[in-house]
Amino acid sequence: MEYLRKQHTRTKTFGLEDLNERTKTAFIVLTLLMFLAGPVFGGSGARPIDPAHSTMKVYVNKTGILAGLAHNHEIEAPIESGEVNDSDSPSVELRVDSSKLRVLDPEASDKTRETIQATMQGAEVLDVSHFPEIHFRSTEVEPSGTDRWVIHGNLDLHGQTHPISFEVTFRDGSYQGAALLKQTAFGITPVKVAGGTVKVKDEVKVAFSIALLK
Numbered sequence: 001m002e003y004l005r006k007q008h009t010r011t012k013t014f015g016l017e018d019l020n021e022r023t024k025t026a027f028i029v030l031t032l033l034m035f036l037a038g039p040v041f042g043g044s045g046a047r048p049i050d051p052a053h054s055t056m057k058v059y060v061n062k063t064g065i066l067a068g069l070a071h072n073h074e075i076e077a078p079i080e081s082g083e084v085n086d087s088d089s090p091s092v093e094l095r096v097d098s099s100k101l102r103v104l105d106p107e108a109s110d111k112t113r114e115t116i117q118a119t120m121q122g123a124e125v126l127d128v129s130h131f132p133e134i135h136f137r138s139t140e141v142e143p144s145g146t147d148r149w150v151i152h153g154n155l156d157l158h159g160q161t162h163p164i165s166f167e168v169t170f171r172d173g174s175y176q177g178a179a180l181l182k183q184t185a186f187g188i189t190p191v192k193v194a195g196g197t198v199k200v201k202d203e204v205k206v207a208f209s210i211a212l213l214k
Helices: 002-013 021-037 110-121
Strands: 045-048 055-060 073-076 079-086 091-097 133-145 148-157 160-171 174-182 198-200 203-210
Touching (some): 079 203, 133 160, 148 174
Antiparallel strands (some): 045 079, 055 203, 091 133, 133 148, 148 160, 174 203
């Protein structure tokens, strides 16, 4: 109701007060449809994330003098839940079940993927039995251009909470972006094998495409 009241006020501002009621109503409906079709940031209200049409992947690259004998890792991290709230103080929140992260690594054998999966979920890395959830909550949403924002917030990972920032772009009907994280910042020691001649880099990339329920 508040939204329609504002639109009625705008018809006067635009010089439409002399139009008949049917034309006024059509104008309000058209404006409302244009509002709903646009990006959430810049509108109003809260909408939940659509996990079925959202993706998040973690990319972990190899390093070390024998890195050529290993391969980079690609990990799927499905979003469990979350929402985008665009009020006077816009915010973003999402949750990931750490036990549901899956190693994709298309170049690796099934046995190798199973080994990497077990290591990732074990005490050496995510320790999912003690830290079952990964949680992000924004503290500020900063516009940085047309359909672009910088998101500042706190990430809860591996029992530690630290601030992170990343850019988001609204494109092809979803919010897309990537964040760079250091494992050691969250108390995770990058995995090493073969006496440290093959290991993964401390910095990992988290790329995402987030859709909202309609």
